[in-house]
Amino acid sequence: MTHEIAVIPGDGIGQEVTPAAVAVLEALEIDFEFVEADAGDAVKEETGEALPQETYDLAASADATLFGAAGDTAADVILPLREAVDSFVNVRPAKAYPGVDAVRPETDLVFLRENTEGVYSGLEDRLTQDVSTLTRVVTESASERLAEFACEYVSGDDHDGFSIVHKANVMRETDGLFRDTVKGVADENGVETDQVLMDAFATRVCLDPEQFDVVVCPNLAGDVLSDLAAGLVGGLGLLPSANIGPDRALFEPVHGTAPDIAGEGVANPAATIISAAMLLEYLGYDEESDRVHAAVEATLEDGPRTPDLGGDASTGDVTDAIIDRL
């Protein structure tokens, strides 16, 4: 069966790392049909729209989407794209790789971030000159869906359960609902959990990241705490992510457009290629996914390396080396 893969490079280094990941996927000779589409600052400049309707529709119908990065329009692109695939969870592994300088080399975490609501609901008002409000929405149904995914996620692998991160001592009703719902689903499934306040998590993960493994959290907490974990593993450069929906999914590196190096051909393609490995696993190509992960890890360890990792190789050199090692 042919799988249709939407490819949305976007802006900046997205134009360099996305083709690199596609080259890796092509090298595996799977029956993929790649369809490219535009999004981001550049297309907005041309057409007035950061996310053209065709691009949205493509992501909403393709089996999977690979997205690069967007510039100033990032939120106008990525939030609707997440909605296009109806993605209820953002899976964000944050793992230190051998050979890469890390603040905390023992970090190996996976964030399962709620991906539809919280402060991302987009309900804001300017009530008076002085007062603005935002309605933060937390639903039992979204919390349940996330928790079911989390239970499935930790059962498939060598995990002992997961941590529920929240701020229910202040957001008693909303994060209370989140925490209790997630805990209830975990209990029903016989999955062990512990509960950690989001501020305490921030301290504890710096002091000893090994005490955590899989972390289930609301939308903004997942945004900030996974970026914190990115800092612990040495930067956003190596972090992949998967936005999973019931029927399709969208994969993207966590990094942005890196305007300082865009166009120079030296962007590190690793995060996007690891995102492509997550795409492979999502579509059932587990063996191929493992091969890509292994080839990326070997290349991070033995080179060639792009300048961000202290080397002087180009994006193309690194991509070729990964393909050679497949």
Added chain:
Amino acid sequence: MTHEIAVIPGDGIGQEVTPAAVAVLEALEIDFEFVEADAGDAVKEETGEALPQETYDLAASADATLFGAAGDTAADVILPLREAVDSFVNVRPAKAYPGVDAVRPETDLVFLRENTEGVYSGLEDRLTQDVSTLTRVVTESASERLAEFACEYVSGDDHDGFSIVHKANVMRETDGLFRDTVKGVADENGVETDQVLMDAFATRVCLDPEQFDVVVCPNLAGDVLSDLAAGLVGGLGLLPSANIGPDRALFEPVHGTAPDIAGEGVANPAATIISAAMLLEYLGYDEESDRVHAAVEATLEDGPRTPDLGGDASTGDVTDAIIDRL
């Protein structure tokens, strides 16, 4: 002029570190009148109320309050106490000390956290079985008051300006109002600012804390990011804080009740004693404040040390050593 100082030890090690800080203040022979009051889990057990009205009233009338810690009732104690002193800013220095193991020893930050609104407004609802909401409030007036404080804060010392941390790419109206208001006040005062997204801040502060100095942020961002900085300097054990209002203020260590060591007499009093040094500065005793800071730093460097810092001294030993060095 006598200053009335409310002393609220609270629960757990609050009962040990608060008297230690009072002993240091007493050793300075300033004309302080200390008045003690209860709050926390223990008084709730007895009376049904975590924050008795007398305690609230005392904090609302004293010149300054020194608070220790509260257990499960922490939010029920500290949030009303912050309101009692009408504190619009929470000042949270996060600095690594020589002689103390830190993930990032070069960390030297001060968070100026908005202290009255954001998700702390307490406006929550369970709309249906499925849906709960929280109203996040951001006002121009609170943002202005914070920004004026921040401008004053950076002018008094060797600071180059401050960073405004926000998430206005998602919370466009509310954090947009926050960011623009703070920036406007800074511009009027000729204070330099830069703007950093809260998630990007979390990554960047781990990678290179020295790129930041004074950080101005909304309430929850300040809560989480200052706890992150606590992780970078080696834990909550050494972090003081000041909740500043127009006419009075409340000082507290950032750490909690430490139930694992409470009652053993080995709690590290440093964070509370540094909080007392902030109290001295607030009341105009700059020279005495400097002496306390210096005595604490010398003791952290040369000992004696409590077990959390690898020593075997008691709270009393450390307190005596600090007093000897005043």
